[in-house]
Amino acid sequence: MTDQRQKTGRLRLAPENFLSEEEVAAVASQGASGRRDFLRKSFMAAASAMAAPVVAHAADGDPNILGNPPWTTSLGLPVAANPYGMPSKYERNLVRRESPGLTRVSAASVAFTPLQGLFGIITPSGLHFERHHQGWHDVDPSKHRLMINGSEPGFLKQAKVYTMDDIMRLPSVSRIHFIECGANTGMEWGNVAVPTVQYSHGMLSCSEFTGVPLRLILEDCGVDFKKCRYILAEGADGSSMTRTIPMEMVESGEVLVAYGMNGEMLRPENGYPLRLVVPGVQGVSWVKWLRRIEVGDKPYATKDEAVHYIDLMPDGLHRQYTSIQECKSVITTPSGGQMLLDTGFYNVTGLAWSGRGKITRVDVSFDGGINWKTARLETPVLSKALTRFNIDWIWDGKPAILQSRAIDETGYVQPTYGQLRAVRGTKSIYHNNAIQSWKVSETGEVSNVQVL
Ligand SMILES: Nc1nc2c(c(=O)[nH]1)N[C@H]1C(S)=C(S)[C@@H](COP(=O)(O)O)O[C@H]1N2
Ligand SMILES: [Mo]
Numbered sequence: 001m002t003d004q005r006q007k008t009g010r011l012r013l014a015p016e017n018f019l020s021e022e023e024v025a026a027v028a029s030q031g032a033s034g035r036r037d038f039l040r041k042s043f044m045a046a047a048s049a050m051a052a053p054v055v056a057h058a059a060d061g062d063p064n065i066l067g068n069p070p071w072t073t074s075l076g077l078p079v080a081a082n083p084y085g086m087p088s089k090y091e092r093n094l095v096r097r098e099s100p101g102l103t104r105v106s107a108a109s110v111a112f113t114p115l116q117g118l119f120g121i122i123t124p125s126g127l128h129f130e131r132h133h134q135g136w137h138d139v140d141p142s143k144h145r146l147m148i149n150g151s152e153p154g155f156l157k158q159a160k161v162y163t164m165d166d167i168m169r170l171p172s173v174s175r176i177h178f179i180e181c182g183a184n185t186g187m188e189w190g191n192v193a194v195p196t197v198q199y200s201h202g203m204l205s206c207s208e209f210t211g212v213p214l215r216l217i218l219e220d221c222g223v224d225f226k227k228c229r230y231i232l233a234e235g236a237d238g239s240s241m242t243r244t245i246p247m248e249m250v251e252s253g254e255v256l257v258a259y260g261m262n263g264e265m266l267r268p269e270n271g272y273p274l275r276l277v278v279p280g281v282q283g284v285s286w287v288k289w290l291r292r293i294e295v296g297d298k299p300y301a302t303k304d305e306a307v308h309y310i311d312l313m314p315d316g317l318h319r320q321y322t323s324i325q326e327c328k329s330v331i332t333t334p335s336g337g338q339m340l341l342d343t344g345f346y347n348v349t350g351l352a353w354s355g356r357g358k359i360t361r362v363d364v365s366f367d368g369g370i371n372w373k374t375a376r377l378e379t380p381v382l383s384k385a386l387t388r389f390n391i392d393w394i395w396d397g398k399p400a401i402l403q404s405r406a407i408d409e410t411g412y413v414q415p416t417y418g419q420l421r422a423v424r425g426t427k428s429i430y431h432n433n434a435i436q437s438w439k440v441s442e443t444g445e446v447s448n449v450q451v452l
Contacts, residue, residue: 087126093117096127099199107135110181112202115332115351120378121176121386123205125262130269131181131203131283133239139289141273144236146257148221150228151296157222164273167257170212170220174260175279176385178206178353180325182282182309182430190426192448197335200436200448204351206386209277210260213253218295225251228295232302233276236291242302243285244321245278247295254279254384257290279384280355281323282430284309314425325355327414328433329362329389329406340444343397352377352387354408359387361407366393368401368437368451369416375404400440401451418452 087094096111103109113129123129130136141164149159181203187193194200218225228247235241249255256277259265266272271288278285284304299305299321311319329352334340352359358381363372375391389404406414417434424431439449 091117094127096129097198097202099194108133110183110203112198113205114198115202115204115330116197116335116338118332119388121206121351121380121382121388122262123207125207125264125267125270128205128207128261128267128270129181129203132237132269133241134237136269137237137289138268139236139273144273144289144291146217146274146290147292148217148223149292149294150223151232151294155224155228155295155297156218160221162217164259167212167217167274168259170216172210172212172260173256174208174210175254175256175277176206176208176380176382177277177279178204178325178384178386179277179283179286180204180328180353180355182284182323182325185432185434185436186429188434188450189428189432192450194336195448196337197330197332197436200336201330201332203283204353204386206353207261208263209256209258210263211256211258211274211277214250214255214257214276214293215253217257218250218293223295227297230296230299232292232294232296232300233285233287233290234292234294235271235287236289241284241287241304242300243287244299244302244305245276245281245285249278249281280325280357282309282325282355285323309430311424311430312427314427322431325353326431326433327354327356327359327406327408327412328352329359329404329414330436331364331402331404331438334402334440334446335438336446336448338446340395340440340446342444343395346393346395347390348375348393348402349388349390350375350404352389352404352406353385354406354410354412355384356412357383357409359406360409362387362389363405363407364389364391365403365405366400369403369405369435372405395440397442399442401449402438402440403435403451405435416452417450421452 094114094117096113098106098109098111110131111129113123113127144164146162146167150156184203185200188200225247230247231245231250233243233245245255257274258277259274261267261270266275271290274290276285276287276290305320311322313319329350331348331350333349334346340346348364352362359377362375362377364375365372373391375389378388378390381387414433414435420434437449437451439447
């Protein structure tokens with residue numbers, strides 16, 4: 001099963017969701033209407049993804065709300081009724097979701113993070129996206145091992161096998177980083193394909209990871225860093241997931257052999273008890289259930305880097321080893337499938353990130369990219385982590401197109417679909433970091449559209 005299947009997801013809607021330049025101009029001049037048909041269609045598709053209304057009416061006529069409801073007049077539940085705390089039953093719609101029809105079997109699929117319902121920059125562990133090539137396992141940590149070896153004799157002083165206890169005795173660090181699957185937004189290369197931000201951008205999460213810098217472990221084995229300019233990382237699941245990683249990344253100290261996520265051990269779905277953390281690099285290199293690292297002197301060209309995770313360019317050639325996730329952003333509220341129930345003030349919020357460092361600025365447009373305003377970046381703004389942005393908006397009830405455009409510390413500006421397609425064409429799967437557009441219709445329905 002390969003990521004190619006994402007091209008034929010059943011959620012694909014008609015290409016009429018493209019807006020022409022005239023249509024963008026018409027919306028910008030606030031005279032447009034008459035595209036209700038496809039909006040209704042995408043809204044119906046979105047409704048099945050359980051998006052919540054942006055605004056709920058407060059007064060529902062129940063006198064108990066201002067009087068003495070049962071939770072004021074009765075004894076509550078005892079402590080530890082929930083030994084491992086769970087979200088309120090009223091939050092039950094906020095879950096990871098699989099895109100129906102995306103892959104033939106769910107063991108080789110992805111469950112997307114519900115970005116539309118999250119605050120700040122940390123993804124709750126139970127909502128971290130999951131992407132497995134061959135299903136997940138709850139691996140017994142007492143039986144798990146990490147082996148370090150060289151591809152040739154003399155590449156290291158001593159090949160070693162570490163137990164989890166060995167690894168957890170070593171000096172540890174904790175760092176906040178995003179992980180994004182290279183295929184995130186991959187269904188949207190040719191046209192609008194999915195209704196909600198959960199499906200368009202939800203192969204994205206951000207956590208505090210705890211573990212040991214891989215450099216330290218390689219030093220412990222006496223690796224010859226002059227000769228060994230690459231490593232090969234291998235997982236213990238049946239997918240034979242193997243990825244080449246350049247040694248500079250390891251030497252920088254950023255690559256971690258991680259066991260912790262958000263203050264506790266990794267969840268099984270995310271590689272318990274051990275995974276590689278490769279900040280800024282596409283998710284596939286963050287090998288889960290990490291069991292072996294080989295040091296070598298050239299890239300390995302494994303199946304997951306020679307045949308998969310390559311970019312088909314307009315001239316028919318493939319790009320390989322394009323592993324860094326370039327600067328990207330998305331407005332998470334309001335977003336596709338949500339509904340503005342009233343005119344007036346809205347806090348427009350979203351996320352920005354870059355695999356090359358920190359986010360320095362996010363601009364937001366309410367008219368499809370004609371005028372831009374600079375959003376507030378909320379702290380902390382960390383390197384290779386999600387950054388939360390907010391901006392005030394007063395909706396006057398007229399059609400609008402919301403966009404965000406991020407800039408990172410290298411000066412790189414997130415491209416429009418027009419700019420990205422001019423270089424990359426439309427046949428890729430991976431590394432779509434184009435500016436996302438959400439159209440708000442007069443009825444308040446928010447839908448996924450593309451602006452060139
Ligand atoms: N061993 C192993 N590691 C793996 C995978 C896998 O299937 N097996 N999937 C990769 C892919 S494609 C991605 S995007 C990330 C997803 O990490 P997550 O499931 O923790 O979100 O893990 C990567 N590491
Ligand atoms: Mo991935």
